[in-house]
Amino acid sequence: MEPRAVPLYPAECGDELLYRIWDVQYACQQLVAPDEPIPDRVETAAYLRSNPASERRWYWTVGDVDGFAEVSVTDGQSTAWLDLYVAPDARRRGAGRALLEAAAARAKEQGCKHLIGEYVEPGAAGFVRAVGAREGTDRLRYSVLRLPLRTGPVPDVPGYERVSWTGSAPEELLASYAQARNAINDAPHDDAVDEERYTPERVRDLEADAARRDRTGYVTVALDPTRTVVAYTEVQVARTAGASGFTGDTAVVAAHRRRGLALWIKDGCLRRLAAQRPDVTRVLTENDVTNAPMLAVNDRLGFVPSSVRTEAILDL
Incomplete structure (x- = not known):
């Protein structure tokens, strides 16, 4: 069965589910940038449950939290920002594409012209091309x-x-x-x-x-x-x-x-x-x-x- 992106409403979720989202983020981070810190489980749950008044956010998971996506749009802007993670052992099964399709549809509904994310590992470049996206001019050095x-x-x-x-x-x-x-x-x-x-x-x-x-x-x-x-x-x-x-x-x-x-x-x-x-x-x-x-x-x-x-x- 094809993976399906399911909307997530963090305010209605228990800590355990939100901590599993952190687990996916951490596993992905360890693959590509193990020396970089990321917010811990508690910080991540607090972030997901809080939202600035000037910003709109939407979230999805796929499978048994095999992947996670977030779209955020600041009021007055036509750019939507994407965070998308798929657990290393759940890749190449359509989870990333399902999450991206849900995120792109929501961004388009909001009148956005572009959906922008970033990637580190070389394998993600193939995914970017496969879904019809393109490389931007920005490359960010993390330190x-x-x-x-x-x-x-x-x-x-x-x-x-x-x-x-x-x-x-x-x-x-x-x-x-x-x-x-x-x-x-x-x-x-x-x-x-x-x-x-x-x-x-x-x-x-x-x-x-x-x-x-x-x-x-x-x-x-x-x-x-x-x-x-x-x-x-x-x-x-x-x-x-x-x-x-x-x-x-x-x-x-x-x-x-x-x-x-x-x-x-x-x-x-x-x-x-x-x-x-x-x-x-x-x-x-x-x-x-x-x-x-x-x-x-x-x-x-x-x-x-x-x-x-x-x-x-x-x-x-």
């Missing part, structure tokens, strides 16, 4: 850092103030912080990828979602002399002991680039994290392989490349 930092502190950048917070952005910085986050749109990305649109409301929505998932955001920004945020970086960490850190974006507003701000704030953020959470010993980050400035920053801080992932795009 792992061991804390504490083994490099010396980065000197202050004259004319700027470095400010850090945990959790929610201070109200007096919220507007310029939200605006600065839009600088990430200057990073290399395929034409099929919609630009991000950050507003104070969306920032607060994402902060609330992290809190519901029992995660803490460690944020460091650079302020210009007018106390406007002109650069930012963030690491998200679950509150459970021994959790790993996962970087969000790091970006600098165009008029303030080439002054060392990205290195300065990321160094400060990671040192603060290590001081406040000595139990966190690994941090994962990702950058496009053509983003030479950020790759140089991460290399300087001690991040070690762990995998390269290729973007796959299904035009709907």
